[in-house]
Amino acid sequence: MSGTPLLSYAIWVPIVAGFFVLATGSDRNAPLARMLALLGSVAGLLVTIPLYTGFDMTTPDMQFVELSEWIPGYNINYNLGVDGISMLFVILNSFITVIVVLAGWQVITTKIAQYNAAFLIMSGLLNGIFTSLDGMLFYIFFEASLIPLYLIIGVWGGPRRVHAAFKFFLFTLMGSLLFLISLIYLYIQSGGSFSILLWHKMTIAMVPQMWIFFAFLVAFAVKVPMWPVHTWLPDAHVEAPTGGSIVLAAIALKLGAYGFLRFSLPILPDASHELSGLIVGLSLIAIVYIGLVALVQEDMKKLVAYSSIAHMGFVTLGFFMFSALGLEGALVQMVSHGFIAGAMFYCIGVMYDRVHSRKIIDYGGVVNTMPKFAAFFMLFAMANAGLPATSGFVGEFMVILAAVKFNFWVAFAAATTMIVGAAYTLWMYKRVVFGTVANHHVAELSDINAREFLVLALLALGALGMGLYPLPFTEVMHSSVTELLRHIAVSKIL
Amino acid sequence: MLAMACLIMIVDLFVKDKKRTLTFVLTQLTLVGAAVATALTSTGQILYTFNNMFVGDLMGDLLKLLLYLTVIVVLFYSRGYIQARPAMAKSEFYTLTLFATLGMMVMISANHFLTVYIGIELLSLSLYAMVALNRDSVASTEAAMKYFVLGALASGLLLYGMSMIYGATGTLEISAVAERLISGQANKTILGFGIVFLVSGIAFKLGVVPFHMWIPDVYHGAPTAVTLFIASAPKLAAFAIVIRMLVSGLFVAWQDWQAMLLILSVLSMAVGNFAAIAQTNLKRMLAYSAISHMGFMLLGIVTGIVGGNASYALNAYSSSMFYVITYVLTSAGTFGMILLLAWAGFESDEISDFAGLNKRSPWFAALMMMMMFSMAGVPFFVGFFAKFSVLTAVVAAGNLCLAIAAVFFSLVGAYYYLRVVKVMYFEPPPANAACIEAPMDVKILISVNGLAVAALGIFPQTLMSLCAVSLLRSL
Numbered sequence: 013m014s015g016t017p018l019l020s021y022a023i024w025v026p027i028v029a030g031f032f033v034l035a036t037g038s039d040r041n042a043p044l045a046r047m048l049a050l051l052g053s054v055a056g057l058l059v060t061i062p063l064y065t066g067f068d069m070t071t072p073d074m075q076f077v078e079l080s081e082w083i084p085g086y087n088i089n090y091n092l093g094v095d096g097i098s099m100l101f102v103i104l105n106s107f108i109t110v111i112v113v114l115a116g117w118q119v120i121t122t123k124i125a126q127y128n129a130a131f132l133i134m135s136g137l138l139n140g141i142f143t144s145l146d147g148m149l150f151y152i153f154f155e156a157s158l159i160p161l162y163l164i165i166g167v168w169g170g171p172r173r174v175h176a177a178f179k180f181f182l183f184t185l186m187g188s189l190l191f192l193i194s195l196i197y198l199y200i201q202s203g204g205s206f207s208i209l210l211w212h213k214m215t216i217a218m219v220p221q222m223w224i225f226f227a228f229l230v231a232f233a234v235k236v237p238m239w240p241v242h243t244w245l246p247d248a249h250v251e252a253p254t255g256g257s258i259v260l261a262a263i264a265l266k267l268g269a270y271g272f273l274r275f276s277l278p279i280l281p282d283a284s285h286e287l288s289g290l291i292v293g294l295s296l297i298a299i300v301y302i303g304l305v306a307l308v309q310e311d312m313k314k315l316v317a318y319s320s321i322a323h324m325g326f327v328t329l330g331f332f333m334f335s336a337l338g339l340e341g342a343l344v345q346m347v348s349h350g351f352i353a354g355a356m357f358y359c360i361g362v363m364y365d366r367v368h369s370r371k372i373i374d375y376g377g378v379v380n381t382m383p384k385f386a387a388f389f390m391l392f393a394m395a396n397a398g399l400p401a402t403s404g405f406v407g408e409f410m411v412i413l414a415a416v417k418f419n420f421w422v423a424f425a426a427a428t429t430m431i432v433g434a435a436y437t438l439w440m441y442k443r444v445v446f447g448t449v450a451n452h453h454v455a456e457l458s459d460i461n462a463r464e465f466l467v468l469a470l471l472a473l474g475a476l477g478m479g480l481y482p483l484p485f486t487e488v489m490h491s492s493v494t495e496l497l498r499h500i501a502v503s504k505i506l
Numbered sequence: 507m508l509a510m511a512c513l514i515m516i517v518d519l520f521v522k523d524k525k526r527t528l529t530f531v532l533t534q535l536t537l538v539g540a541a542v543a544t545a546l547t548s549t550g551q552i553l554y555t556f557n558n559m560f561v562g563d564l565m566g567d568l569l570k571l572l573l574y575l576t577v578i579v580v581l582f583y584s585r586g587y588i589q590a591r592p593a594m595a596k597s598e599f600y601t602l603t604l605f606a607t608l609g610m611m612v613m614i615s616a617n618h619f620l621t622v623y624i625g626i627e628l629l630s631l632s633l634y635a636m637v638a639l640n641r642d643s644v645a646s647t648e649a650a651m652k653y654f655v656l657g658a659l660a661s662g663l664l665l666y667g668m669s670m671i672y673g674a675t676g677t678l679e680i681s682a683v684a685e686r687l688i689s690g691q692a693n694k695t696i697l698g699f700g701i702v703f704l705v706s707g708i709a710f711k712l713g714v715v716p717f718h719m720w721i722p723d724v725y726h727g728a729p730t731a732v733t734l735f736i737a738s739a740p741k742l743a744a745f746a747i748v749i750r751m752l753v754s755g756l757f758v759a760w761q762d763w764q765a766m767l768l769i770l771s772v773l774s775m776a777v778g779n780f781a782a783i784a785q786t787n788l789k790r791m792l793a794y795s796a797i798s799h800m801g802f803m804l805l806g807i808v809t810g811i812v813g814g815n816a817s818y819a820l821n822a823y824s825s826s827m828f829y830v831i832t833y834v835l836t837s838a839g840t841f842g843m844i845l846l847l848a849w850a851g852f853e854s855d856e857i858s859d860f861a862g863l864n865k866r867s868p869w870f871a872a873l874m875m876m877m878m879f880s881m882a883g884v885p886f887f888v889g890f891f892a893k894f895s896v897l898t899a900v901v902a903a904g905n906l907c908l909a910i911a912a913v914f915f916s917l918v919g920a921y922y923y924l925r926v927v928k929v930m931y932f933e934p935p936p937a938n939a940a941c942i943e944a945p946m947d948v949k950i951l952i953s954v955n956g957l958a959v960a961a962l963g964i965f966p967q968t969l970m971s972l973c974a975v976s977l978l979r980s981l
Contacts, residue, residue, distance in 0.1 A: 037951045083967045085974065086898065152885035159879060174932055177922060185920055189913035196901040
């Protein structure tokens with residue numbers, strides 16, 4: 013591997029760019045701020061591409077590792093590295109940041125510099141989460157990333173934004189504080205180390221494993237979000253500006269799931285096995301019950317938010333069946349959901365910018381005035397429903413296959429989502445897009461412009477590409493998943 | 507060293523009287539002079555002077571340097587506020603500040619219970635007067651009265667406790683008390699009573715529940731410049747006397763005071779955080795937040811000794827020291843911000859006065875946001891590492907329940923800090939909002955203060971090791 017600190021670039025390029033954008037100051041310099049933000053996000057994406065091209069698929073070890081002392085008093089190190097699992101998310105995150113900057117290009121008209129800066133800084137922090145190999149570094153990025161999102165929801169959000177921002181922040185903080193205590197506990201038990209890889213090898217007795225598992229569960233379940241701690245998500249999604257929703261759905265939700273993979277499963281294999289029934293149960297509730305909840309939503313954003321929760325239920329289900337197929341399916345589902353949910357929120361944002369309503373009832377017959385848009389929207393709706401040839405299908409199918417091997421009835425319950433998911437997505441699509449033109453707002457709609465076309469096309473490329481040819485995604489994760497399964501299979505009780 | 511500093515101050519008091527600028531400059535020079543004197547005479551050894559009444563050690567030197575720095579910053583922040591209010595614009599403010607500083611210096615270097623007492627009285631008497639400095643304000647006068655009455659009571663408790671310790675051990679010199687206790691010559695019953703009174707007195711000075719009643723009223727009623735002073739520097743001195751009296755002096759009786767402080771600490775975090783939610787006045791909210799922070803700081807002190815084993819003590823105490831230093835830094839910045847936004851005839855101490863600050867001045871809003879997130883303990887700000895180091899000490903002591911309680915109360919605390927951020931960022935500015943008119947030096951200083959909160963949050967190691975080393979060389 014080359015000696016360039018690529019991962020540091022992935023973290024700090026967007027953050028530094030964010031501060032530059034911030035320095036442009038008032039809205040008079042808006043064009044400059046936008047250009048700088050775009051440059052920063054594209055640069056941030058470019059530096060992550062060598063992570064893929066230079067990635068060695070044969071080894072499960074961490075790659076592009078960087079290690080330097082940070083706080084020697086507590087043995088906290090600036091320790092970065094990626095494996096086949098986290099590398100994909102770093103690239104996805106950097107990609108989504110470009111999308112977000114483009115998505116807010118004309119829509120955001122106040123405090124433009126701050127808006128773009130918040131997203132760039134958050135992008136860097138999120139990359140930090142995915143690449144940290146030091147528990148404390150992970151935690152710091154994990155919690156610091158709350159600040160920009162809190163501001164994004166609160167400053168540029170909808171009418172009930174304050175409520176949503178507080179709920180978001182306090183829910184997540186609640187989870188992460190218990191997580192912090194567990195980290196400190198592991199630090200002391202391991203004889204003074206925050207290294208995650210060392211924790212993977214450490215022996216822990218069953219009782220502490222259970223406790224730590226629950227503490228981790230609270231932290232990650234809030235982030236995923238799993239039923240019953242999901243209630244902040246619909247609020248946050250509905251009130252957040254389009255860009256905020258995209259990042260929230262595409263990246264922030266993945267943090268919880270990623271946390272399970274990096275912390276819960278390998279550090280606490282025995283507790284994970286012991287409690288897998290609980291997680292599978294919660295996942296099934298999320299898949300079936302939340303799917304039904306989505307069916308009755310009148311607000312499009314809320315509908316997609318609930319569908320996100322259901323889709324994330326698939327992810328946690330895939331993890332806790334402890335098979336390679338389930339894990340890889342769940343990971344594919346995570347990446348694909350990043351494209352699809354991001355795209356769905358963007359589609360809703362496109363309509364919202366024109367009509368200023370998210371209610372399904374305010375639309376109807378959009379296809380008559382926005383044919384190009386309707387075509388894209390169709391694609392993403394189908395992908396959201398899990399239609400074959402889209403990425404949504406691949407992940408769900410793999411998880412269901414794994415579930416059949418695990419337990420027929422679990423698979424049966426999970427598979428109902430194919431029906432429910434199709435029902436709520438397509439029903440919404442039908443009511444919004446087809447039919448006669450519902451009112452004069454819809455009649456005055458103009459079709460998407462070149463910028464919006466570009467954004468949608470990029471996302472469509474991701475969703476379709478992954479659906480038609482998932483191999484590039486699965487092959488990089490393969491050896492890491494095998495390694496992870498090996499960790500899970502070994503008991504850590506002495 | 508101490509004599510030098512005292513002398514400069516007392517001489518200084520007679521010199522100045524007329525011009526206020528001169529007073530200001532002279533005061534600052536005094537402080538700088540004292541700082542230089544401390545730095546130059548610092549040897550890193552433990553030295554006893556004045557018949558063993560005083561001790562000079564690294565912890566004392568470090569705390570004193572920080573004390574001077576804090577007071578210098580406080581005076582810079584307060585200057586504009588004081589000048590804009592003719593009733594207070596006498597030189598008393600500076601004189602009293604210096605006296606209070608002297609009192610704190612005495613507290614920090616005391617090696618004798620009576621010296622501690624003298625220091626506390628010197629500090630308290632100056633503070634009583636400073637709180638009442640705005641003679642025309644009813645609230646100020648009431649706050650000063652309340653402070654004085656309760657403060658006198660607390661001093662009485664403290665003195666009573668000291669007399670009992672004298673009765674039990676036959677000496678009041680801190681190091682001698684420790685020796686007698688180790689050799690087992692003390693009367694346990696009297697000693698126990700003495701410790702109860704001593705801890706009560708200390709708890710009052712720290713402002714922890716249930717001895718916290720004065721804090722909200724004094725913070726609220728006092729002129730903001732005085733609140734800034736009370737909320738910052740004395741916390742350093744209070745930390746020092748806790749270490750000197752309890753850890754250095756009564757180390758052997760750790761079971762007694764540790765259990766008491768544990769209760770005080772949990773109560774403070776509970777009451778402070780919950781009561782702060784209900785406040786609409788920023789000064790009052792910060793008062794309750796100060797109570798909870800002091801409770802959190804005590805966590806480090808109560809987990810120092812586990813079952814008679816003092817191997818974690820150094821880490822625990824240095825985490826508390828780090829906590830208190832960072833708290834003082836953040837607190838000074840926050841009150842400085844209130845002063846910055848205040849102008850003649852307007853106090854800017856309601857939370858709603860900060861509405862829309864992001865529109866009026868993005869830079870200062872960002873600074874204030876950093877302070878608030880730091881107080882809430884969100885990384886990358888220094889408050890996070892302060893909480894982290896104390897929590898590590900608590901978990902290392904095996905007290906997981908306590909750690910969970912502490913983070914639960916921090917979660918409650920996060921709510922009201924977020925509210926300030928909300929007001930600044932999510933709400934439009936009020937119609938009568940004026941521009942921020944403050945001299946350049948204050949603006950620069952407060953920016954440095956805010957950036958220090960962020961910078962120490964990214965590189966906390968230096969300060970952490972300073973605390974650890976100074977305690978190691980002093981205990």
